[in-house]
Amino acid sequence: MKYILSLDQGxxxxxxxxxxxxxxxxxxxxxxxxxxxxxxxxxxxxxxEIWNSQLETAQDAINKSNINAxxxxxIGITNQRETIVAFDSESGKPVYNAIVxxxxxxxDFCQKLxxxxxxxxxxxxGLEIDAYFSASKIRWILDNVVRQTVETCxxxxxxxxxxxxxxxxxxxxxxxxxxxxxxxxxTMLYNIKENKYDKELLEIFKIEEWMLPKVIxxxxxxxxxxxxxxxxxxxxxxxxxxxxxxxxxxxxxxxGDLKITYGTGGFLLINIGEKxxxxxxFLTTIAWHCKSLINQTPTYAFEGSTFISGAIxxxxxxxxxxxxxxxECEKIALSLNSNExxxxxxxxxxxxxxxWDQSARGTILGLTRGSTKAHIVRAAVESMAYQIADxxxxxxxxxxxxxxxKADGGATKNNFLLQFQADLLGIPVTRSSQTEATALGVAYxxxxxxxxxxxxxxxxxxxxxxxxxxxxxxREKEYTLWKExxxxxxxxxxxx
Ligand code: ADP
Numbered sequence: 001m002k003y004i005l006s007l008d009q010g011x012x013x014x015x016x017x018x019x020x021x022x023x024x025x026x027x028x029x030x031x032x033x034x035x036x037x038x039x040x041x042x043x044x045x046x047x048x049e050i051w052n053s054q055l056e057t058a059q060d061a062i063n064k065s066n067i068n069a070x071x072x073x074x075i076g077i078t079n080q081r082e083t084i085v086a087f088d089s090e091s092g093k094p095v096y097n098a099i100v101x102x103x104x105x106x107x108d109f110c111q112k113l114x115x116x117x118x119x120x121x122x123x124x125x126g127l128e129i130d131a132y133f134s135a136s137k138i139r140w141i142l143d144n145v146v147r148q149t150v151e152t153c154x155x156x157x158x159x160x161x162x163x164x165x166x167x168x169x170x171x172x173x174x175x176x177x178x179x180x181x182x183x184x185x186x187t188m189l190y191n192i193k194e195n196k197y198d199k200e201l202l203e204i205f206k207i208e209e210w211m212l213p214k215v216i217x218x219x220x221x222x223x224x225x226x227x228x229x230x231x232x233x234x235x236x237x238x239x240x241x242x243x244x245x246x247x248x249x250x251x252x253x254x255x256g257d258l259k260i261t262y263g264t265g266g267f268l269l270i271n272i273g274e275k276x277x278x279x280x281x282f283l284t285t286i287a288w289h290c291k292s293l294i295n296q297t298p299t300y301a302f303e304g305s306t307f308i309s310g311a312i313x314x315x316x317x318x319x320x321x322x323x324x325x326x327x328e329c330e331k332i333a334l335s336l337n338s339n340e341x342x343x344x345x346x347x348x349x350x351x352x353x354x355x356w357d358q359s360a361r362g363t364i365l366g367l368t369r370g371s372t373k374a375h376i377v378r379a380a381v382e383s384m385a386y387q388i389a390d391x392x393x394x395x396x397x398x399x400x401x402x403x404x405x406k407a408d409g410g411a412t413k414n415n416f417l418l419q420f421q422a423d424l425l426g427i428p429v430t431r432s433s434q435t436e437a438t439a440l441g442v443a444y445x446x447x448x449x450x451x452x453x454x455x456x457x458x459x460x461x462x463x464x465x466x467x468x469x470x471x472x473x474x475r476e477k478e479y480t481l482w483k484e485x486x487x488x489x490x491x492x493x494x495x496x
Contacts, residue, residue: 003072004446005061005234008439009054009079009163010242011100011264012314016057017436018065018072019443021452023462025436026067029060036097041104041349044097047085050163051170055229062230069230073450074237075171076442077222078245079163081186084137086145087166090157092174096145098163099137102265102307102349106136107358117204124191124198126276126284128356132305134162135188135205142206158211162187164239165213168222171236176223179213180239181289181298190215192286193276195298217291219449238446242438243267244287247301249441250406250432251463253456258403260388260421260429261438262411265352266309268391270302277302281354281394288445304353304391310411312346312380322373330414333378339478341366343485344379346387350493354390355486359493365485384411385421386482392425393479404428404468408437415469422469424479430465 001020008015012035017028031053036044062069082101087094099105113121113136114129121129131137138160146158161169165179184190184197189207191198197209216222222236240248243261247269250259255273260266271287274297278284282302289298308315313326323329347360364376392399405427407418412431422429434440447453 001071002450002452003067004443004450004452005058005072005075006439006443007054007058007075007077007167008242008436009050009077009167010438011080011102014050014053014057015439016054016061017439017443018061018067019440019447021447023440023444023447027061027065029057029064031057043100043103043349045083045100047087047094047098047166050098051167054167055170059230069232069234072230072232072234074235074446075225076238076240076446077164077167077236078240078242078438078442079167079183081162081183081241081243082132082134083163084134084141085161085163085166086138086141087159087161088157089159089174089177092170095158096141099140101132103137104131104349104358106131106140107350109136109139111358113204121188121201122278124193124201125185125188126192126278127186127188128283130352130356131358132307132352133186133188134160135201135207138207138211139205156210159213160207160211161213164241168236168239171225171229172223173226177213178216178220178222180218180220181215181286182218182241182244183239184215185286186241187212192284192298192300195289218288219290219445237449238442240288240442240445243269243303244285244301245439245441246408246437247271247287247441248444249434249437249439250408251456251460252406253460256400256403259406259408259437261409262309262384262407262417263409264309264311264314266306266384266387268304268388272300272302274299276300281391283353290445304388306387306391307349307352308346309384309387310409312344312348312383313411315348316377316380320376323377326411327413329377329381330416332374333381333416335374336378339378339382340370340375341481342371342375342379343482344376344383345485345489346380346383347489351489354394355490357490359491360489361492363485363489363492365488381414381417382420382478384417385424386479388421389424389479390486392427396425396427404430407431408435415467418469419472420475422471423473424475426471428471429469431467433464433466
């Protein structure tokens with residue numbers, strides 16, 4: 001038997017999975033790492049902790065399985081997107097903490113840019129101008145860390161890497177500094193029509209192309225791991241951003257197929273095929289761009305990104321301290337027959353799609369003397385579903401009638417959430433038997449290259465629903481009240 005090692009570098013933890021030729025996970029390892037909040041709405045990670053935790057989980061998954069590293073024929077990497085690591089390529093050391101996708105420090109900069117360049121940037125990148133994407137984070141580091149203090153020390157050795165490229169750089173003993181188009185398309189510097197970094201965008205953000213990782217196909221040759229890490233040189237065969245990997249892992253290969261991932265954030269992706277389209281409701285992004293997989297053009301996706309999904313449950317645990325473990329949420333939510341008019345808008349870092357309000361802030365409405373922690377927990381779980389409804393309901397009529405939603409991510413363990421989502425949308429929701437769609441997606445891509453699977457049809461056979469949630473209760477009234485609650489959270493950072 002031969003294997004693929006899948007590295008899944010998420011926002012809250014690093015994971016490694018060993019997957020055999022049948023797509024079976026034979027061992028896995030996971031390690032949470034520190035979330036750093038230096039100021040309200042700033043979010044950072046320690047790049048060395050990201051790298052070390054990823055390496056440790058990979059080594060741990062291999063050790064637990066008792067297989068020989070020589071039987072691992074390839075590595076796939078999937079990762080939190082948009083997050084940026086600045087490092088010195090001479091020493092290999094980070095020059096600052098990683099600025100995480102959720103971080104809002106560049107919101108003002110982006111607000112000003114919107115007035116000038118919104119149309120141009122949407123047309124070239126498919127993205128909305130927002131602090132979410134990498135470009136303004138790079139600009140911030142250049143302005144605040146490099147330019148004012150140590151520019152002369154770095155000279156031409158300064159690099160800005162997406163998380164995949166930072167891992168590849170370290171895994172290959174600092175030999176390769178590559179990324180793939182699905183990750184590059186989230187930097188706001190990549191032209192998704194011409195499939196390259198865009199000169200005009202680089203000028204707008206005053207970023208030099210040599211600072212950035214080279215973009216190669218999602219199933220390209222990303223380099224060999226340094227022998228010292230696993231005892232063998234293993235080729236990195238596939239790279240996909242986490243949401244695109246989940247789309248692949250859920251076997252959403254056909255135009256119109258869609259999935260929702262409920263992780264730290266909540267992400268809806270719809271495969272829109274090989275023709276680039278722009279939408280008012282969604283971002284357009286590159287799903288994957290592969291060498292000789294089908295053809296030379298990328299597969300595109302519409303994406304609705306909501307910043308805080310499962311993260312609101314973490315906040316209940318770590319911020320409020322009203323639950324000890326996320327697994328308690330379902331039971332607590334179900335201890336009430338309804339939300340009794342309590343709504344929580346989780347705009348802790350502003351609101352993403354479709355509202356794009358950087359100055360919205362978290363809100364709890366409808367509290368009474370009878371309210372308990374159960375109301376807040378239920379409102380938090382419901383909010384994960386309402387945010388997805390905000391994305392899907394406006395376009396529901398354009399979706400095929402027989403559609404169903406494939407759900408994955410850590411929070412899909414919560415049956416109440418998935419049932420509530422199905423009720424709210426009036427669309428069935430399935431939890432796939434593979435809750436690890438993200439890690440599997442990039443393993444599938446590597447496996448296609450290695451010949452473990454011959455075609456998309458082959459992979460499709462591996463996908464099985466675990467549980468189906470069909471709509472049961474009409475939730476229109478709740479949804480109307482949610483929209484009212486949402487209005488009250490908007491622009492709060494400006495008003496205050
Ligand atoms: P990521 O890959 O973004 O780090 P995961 O897919 O591992 O995220 O999902 C973890 C998220 O899921 C956390 O934010 C956690 O709070 C949430 N979560 C885990 N279990 C539950 C649950 N039973 N109900 C609601 N949310 C949950």
